[in-house]
Amino acid sequence: EKTGFIFDLDGVIVDTAKYHYLAWKKLANELGFDFTEEQNESFKGVSRRRCLEILLEIGGIEASQEQFDRWLVEKNEDYLAYIAEMDESEILADVPKVLNYLRQLDVPMALGSASKNAVPILEKVKLLPYFKAVVDGTRVTKAKPDPEVFLIAADEIGVAPSSCVVFEDALAGIEAANIAGMTSVGIGSPEILEAADHNFWDFTAISTEFLDNLIRQ
Numbered sequence: 595e596k597t598g599f600i601f602d603l604d605g606v607i608v609d610t611a612k613y614h615y616l617a618w619k620k621l622a623n624e625l626g627f628d629f630t631e632e633q634n635e636s637f638k639g640v641s642r643r644r645c646l647e648i649l650l651e652i653g654g655i656e657a658s659q660e661q662f663d664r665w666l667v668e669k670n671e672d673y674l675a676y677i678a679e680m681d682e683s684e685i686l687a688d689v690p691k692v693l694n695y696l697r698q699l700d701v702p703m704a705l706g707s708a709s710k711n712a713v714p715i716l717e718k719v720k721l722l723p724y725f726k727a728v729v730d731g732t733r734v735t736k737a738k739p740d741p742e743v744f745l746i747a748a749d750e751i752g753v754a755p756s757s758c759v760v761f762e763d764a765l766a767g768i769e770a771a772n773i774a775g776m777t778s779v780g781i782g783s784p785e786i787l788e789a790a791d792h793n794f795w796d797f798t799a800i801s802t803e804f805l806d807n808l809i810r811q
């Protein structure tokens with residue numbers, strides 16, 4: 595059985611979390627309260643709608659449906675202004691090395707992200723051609739930890755879930771991979787990602803031997 599690799603986007607391939615943070619912070623400040631980087635941790639891997647719900651809970655603000663939707667648009671416009679300036683320099687360390695290694699071995703790769711902006715971001719950093727399938731927030735109905743996003747990705751690259759490896763920086767994403775019966779690799783703090791089958795601080799710590807072992811399994 596051949597192995598497939600599925601990558602989360604934000605926090606795994608690029609550090610767009612900092613732009614999400616700036617856009618949410620601006621909205622919070624406009625609404626009269628602060629939003630810390632620590633609070634932003636709980637926004638990772640979470641849908642835009644759910645993030646706004648949490649933000650308004652933090653600020654103790656009630657909104658009409660109309661207001662809510664307007665703030666969603668405003669936050670995304672601010673976020674897109676940051677994305678417009680992105681280039682290859684924002685790809686996280688050693689990600690191209692790993693992608694090139696897997697591509698040269700003809701290993702199918704997919705993106706599995708909660709973001710509705712995944713395709714423009716991949717185009718900006720010129721990584722879109724590496725992925726045989728892109729499953730993003732425009733295509734899923736159930737958010738991580740529901741395994742839907744990764745199961746669709748596995749199906750589209752033609753690999754059985756049990757033969758897929760998922761790279762994730764959010765606990766909800768690790769849980770989704772585990773529920774899907776995939777091998778989960780946490781990228782980031784081992785404390786946050788303790789449910790992962792393997793854990794690395796970043797891709798610089800991932801060796802080709804480690805990848806070879808995953809492929810052989």
Ligand code: B16
Nearest residue numbers: 603604637638639642707708709710
């Ligand atoms: P958008 P991932 C997630 O991306 C982010 O981690 C999360 O903070 C964000 O709210 C979500 O995408 C939705 O993003 O507003 O661009 O649709 O980590 O699943 O790649």
Ligand code: MG
Nearest residue numbers: 602604605763
């Ligand atoms: Mg992520």
